[in-house]
Amino acid sequence: MKKRSFSAVPPTAGQTISLAKQSEPMRDYALIYINGIRREIRGSEARLSLSDFLRRRLALIGTKIVCSEGDCGACTVLVGRPTEQGLRYLAVDSCIQFLFQLDCTHIVTIEGVAKSGELSSIQQAMIDCNGSQCGFCTPGFVMTMTGMSENDCGMHTESLKYGLTGNLCRCTGYTAIIEAGLSVGNEQQDRLAELYPPAPLLADFAKHEHDDLVLSDGQHRSIRCPQQLAMALQCLADNPQAMIVSGATDIGVRVNKGLQLPDQLIDLNRLDELAHVELVDGKLVIGARASWTAVEAAYRDLVPEFHRVLNVFGAPQIRNVGTMGGNLINASPIADSLPFLHVMEAELELSSTTGKRTVNINNFYQGYKKFDLQPGELLTKITVPLPEATDLLGLYKISRRKDLDISSFTAAIKLRIEGSKIAQAAIAFGAVGPIVLRARATETFLVGREFTEDTMREAGEIAVGEVTPIGDVRGSADYRWQLTRNILVKFFLENQPDAVLV
Amino acid sequence: MPPSVGRSLPHDAAPSHVTGRALFIDDLPQVAGELHVGFVGSPIASGKLLSVDYKQALAIPGVVGCYTAADVGGHNIFGLIVADDPFLAEGEVLYVGQPVVVVAAETPEALAQARRAIKIECEAKPAILTIEQAIRENRFLGPIRRIARGKVDENLAAAQHRLSGTFTSGGQEQFYLESQAAVAYPGEQGQIVVHSSTQNPTEIQAVVAEVLGLGQHQVVCICKRMGGAFGGKESQASIPAIMAALVAQKTGRSARVIYNKDDDMCVTGKRHEYLTRWEVGFNDAGQVLAVRYEFFSNGGATTDLSPSVMERSLLHADNCYYFPNAEFTGKICFTNLPSNTAFRGFGGPQGMAVTENVLESIAQYLGMDSLEVRQANVYGVESRNVTPYGQVVDKNHLPEIFTKLAETSAYKARRTEIEEFNLKSRLQVRGLALTGIKFGISFTTKFLNQGNALVNIYTDGTVQVSTGATEMGQGVNVKIKQLVADEFAIDPSCVIVMATSTEKNINTSPTAASASTDLNGAAAVIACQEIKARLRNFAAEHLADSESGLVASPEHICFEDGHVYDDRQSRVRVPFGQLCDDARRDRVDLGARGFFATPGIDFNRETGRGTPFFYFTQGAAVAEVVIDRLTGEMRVLRSDLLIDIGESINPGIDRGQIIGGYIQGMGWVTNECLVYNDRGELLSHSPTTYKIPAITDIPAVFNLDLFPNADNTHNVASSKAVGEPPLMMALAVWAAAKNALSYINGKAENDLMLPATGEELLRVMTTLTSKTEPANVG
Secondary structure: OOEEEOOOOOOOHHHHOOOOOOOOOEEOEEEEEEOOEEEEEEHHHHHOEHHHHHHHHOOOOOOOOOOOOOOOOOOEEEEEEEEOOEEEEEEEEHHHOEHHHHOOEEEEOHHHOOOOOOOOHHHHHHHHOOOOOOOOOHHHHHHHHHHHHHOOOOOOHHHHHHHOOOOOOOOOOOHHHHHHHHHHOOOOOOOHHHHOOHHHHHHHHHHHOOOEEEEEOOOOOEEEEOOOHHHHHHHHHHOOOOEEEOOOOOHHHHHHOOOOOOOEEEEOOOOHHHOOEEEEOOEEEEEOOOEHHHHHHHHHHHOHHHHHHHHOOOOHHHHOOOEHHHHHHHOOOOOOOHHHHHHOOOEEEEEEOOEEEEEEHHHHEEEOOEEOOOOOOEEEEEEEEOOOOOEEEEEEEEOOOOOOOOOOEEEEEEEEEEOOEEEEEEEEEEOOOOOOEEOHHHHHHHOOOEOOHHHHHHHHHHHHHHOOOOOEOOEOHHHHHHHHHHHHHHHHHHOOOOOOOO | OOOOOOOOOOOOOHHHHHHOOOOOHHHOOOOOOOEEEEEEEOOOOOEEEEEEEOHHHHHOOOEEEEEOHHHOHHHOEEOOOOOOEEOOOEOEEOOOOOEEEEEEEOOHHHHHHHHHHOEEEEEEOOOOOOHHHHHHOOOEOOOOEEEEEOOHHHHHHHOOEEEEEEEEEOOEOOOOOOOOEEEEEEOHHHOEEEEEOOOOHHHHHHHHHHHHOOOHHHEEEEEOOOOOOOOOOOOOOHHHHHHHHHHHHHHOOOEEEEOOHHHHHHHOOOEOOEEEEEEEEEOOOOOEEEEEEEEEEEEEOOOOOHHHHHHHHHHHOOOOEOOOEEEEEEEEEEOOOOOOOOOOOOOHHHHHHHHHHHHHHHHHHHOOOHHHHHHHHEOOOOOOOEOOOOOEOOOOOHHHHHHHHHHHOOHHHHHHHHHHHHHHOOOEEEEEEEEEEEEEEOOOOHHHOEEEEEEEEOOOOOEEEEEOOOOOOOOHHHHHHHHHHHHHOOOHHHEEEOOEEOOOOOOOOOOOOOOHHHHHHHHHHHHHHHHHHHHHHHHHHHHOEOOOOEOOOHHHEEEEOOEEEEOOOOOOEEEHHHHHHHHHHOOOOOEEEEEEEOOOOEEEOOOOEEEOOOEEEEEEEEEEEEEEOOOOOEEEEEEEEEEEOEOOOOHHHHHHHHHHHHHHHHHHHOOOOOOEOOOOOEOOOOOOOOOOOOHHHOOOEEEEEEOOOOOOOOOHHHEOOOOOHHHHHOHHHHHHHHHHHHOOOOOOOOOOOEOOOHHHHHHHHHHHHHOOOHHHOO
């Protein structure tokens, strides 16, 4: 068996330690450091969003709230999690992170990026380059850039644009902010490790990370934070109605918009065994809790076409916490990853205390937000074959704005051409019906035909008959029909050797 | 010490911004007992308000009060131009979300629970939701407005060529990041202090007094800063401020209102959507002989600022082009939507967009490059330089700006390259356009063109300045700081511009119309000069030296490098701070109030003629776009901007205004879409569904140059206003998109509307393609 691990998320420090026993000490608080200060979060407080906790309880008002839905980045903070290399800090939207997700982390806010009375080089650059106008988005930009700098993302125009897609600014037109990043350059001056020596924090985390963690409000509400899969499945079996939370990029938004957070929760953030991405026998095996950042890193070289789609999936802050499993179970017909997974015939592993079963993704979804997951079952693994070298693959995400937007239309086209003929065809469309759908009639039409523009044009007309789009805030039904019609021709033209593109 | 004017000092709050220490409304510390205030709005767009039941809400622990129009009394209606804006709905509801009940609670959780528990019963009436429907049903706000000159009918009839059509431009959400917010603190003698995120503290003071039944002397409004405004807080910061003030008055406790983004977007006004019927006659050279535009704006449910917005549309319908015969009329449509309001450009963009569309259509019709058409029509320097309303376009640099920008942007070479590309690429099509702007600076409402400033000097020579200008990120504070520092020849760090307060500056105009530095800066300079005159007299006596025969002579007193001296004995230099201390001991007043009123402007609304503007800010932009022929996705490849902003007080700040305004304009012309359902509910009410430009949307190549120009001598420091004009330079992006589509099918008129979203572009391309031979499809 060929195996290769991807290092987007380094294994956690404690990973080598054998499974904890049920006899591990019980802990009833989340252990969180904020700007170097130790906090124990208990009871119903654990249900607060990080941003509410920062602003309302700690008066750290530098973290700003604009949208409460992870779409503007004004609330960006850094979350440091222990890894073998020390604390690794990633930018997250604090408005859609709950405290209970953050056990054994160090949170750094805008108030904590420099010594009191001093400025970090990024802060200074933002002043010097006129990177702030009204100033409301500024702390978020500083935090995201600090995170980029911590992770050595490189401060050049393209990396800055990529890294800052999750931060909206209405005043500057961004140019001055990019200039600020460029002026800092790649020479690392400030490291959070210098400001917050990691050793004492890591030691404290190591002491506590194997505790059996249950955050209860003392009455009827509780959050279980299992550390092993077996325990997670047992929690679920005990309480099949409990909501599973991992990245919270969806439930976080819904709670901010008025939904009551369910009483019973199972948090998967300590469940490292589901966080890995591995290449096994030519297939990517993705733990359901692997973040999009990890998945993106794995696909960078393996399937650049999918990587390109993942690049415009949410924003870095979202990809750092959002998981593939969450995306699949959220079951939205506009989920960006789904068309690809459909044409690749991805297999989903569903686990429960009674065993495991595997379902092909094409059979998993049954209707709008309806899918084949039984009570007590947890999505644990996604196995995705890689395209063959001879496959032509085209993935399309059409949205109003290129980045950080929800799709108006998605498509995946995979054709295998033998000679001049189409030997195999797999086509999936999203946002044109209640679920992502395979265009079976179109596929059947294509197989055996010459790969020509006329063929693809005809196929487009057939595809139009297979989709059932509606008009909504992201576009009219006519628009979606026209995109369905055109996308196959676009795929053909893109695959011509003389295609002319900017 | 060199003068600070002309230097790129950082924004005065930049160190606070980058450390998170800059306080916005919701960052103000809560005082004991402070209440969280929210509201519940109308569930429907139009109807009779039957009942409001908040009994259950009041029963929730922590809920302190619920208030409706009945609790407000006779002062529930206000308005800047026409008093038709209810604070709380009374009798009828006018739009979805219109505030009906104000709720006050001790915690945000209790407030949220209370809002859910309130029941509002209405009897629905048919709603008017679109401009077309308002036109059909003849529902307009206010009278028709008109500006005209020459013989339009005759010249249209006689023209070699004629085109006509209907053009629509969409609304735009301001999308300031700090939503509407206010905190009110009750005081003695019925006083209320309101901290508001407002461009218009005097208006907040006035409406709070009016609605609460107080004298204006009992209300103080303070605005330290706004987290963006863009016009959206010129009139519409009022309702949240009144809510907070009402609760403070009723309960005697401080009260805080912070709209969340969704509520803010759903219930506050935006840039007016426009529908325009246009008709143009022109000759073979592309020169316009006559135009007629009939503007219809979507005003929303109340008047708000709509008449002034429409006025500016009419005054900018010519954009920067000479139309010998022109008739512009404007009607404001009543609709059951939140009242539309100010947004950067204030009607100017909507007027100018129509003309840029017309010129692009003319070029396409004649098979000319649109730059030639624009150059054939641009205002002249000696002749063809009078606007349809009769103002001379004085000191006009537009022809030069067009020529220079065409050169520096390599317009012609790129045109050739694009044409070659478009012949070859089956997947993409590129377009290029150069458009100009000429934006009139001054409020068109004459009385608003005034400003006052308070300058106080302390005995160490440091200075506090207060003006009516509010800081929303545009950098007015640092510019005023520079002007003041230079008056006394002291270091700018010795000057602080204070929070805007109606206690210090009275009867101020909103921070709007791009004119805040002009008006308030000029007033500050006048105040400084008054103090300087006193200091000169004092210094002359102080430095007089009977032994050396130096007779006191104020004309010889110089302020330089933080010191004061007599230029006949320049080695005796008194530090400025020392002089101030000495002056005080000699009972010299070190404070002054300056007042400025813009001279020489006037406009007659009835005749549509006059000189409404003090001067024009001018410029041009070239944009190049690439569009996916099969999906309609568009990218801006390059933008080149050239703008005349006179002698910049702070080039770093102004650069930020220009680029920021341009990108905001790009949002308006490309991706920003307000989508309503048939019940009048806004569906695009958060950044998930409403897409302002992100960092990846900015042009890959982006050049900005300032046009050197020192001839605007009648304005403060020979500068020119910069706030709004750059937004309209983004019309180049829209025109480039329209130009690109002409390569799909140059023969059929393309009816591209604004914004040019991917969906809109695909719609037009699909239509154009269906009119060509199948071989050319794609």
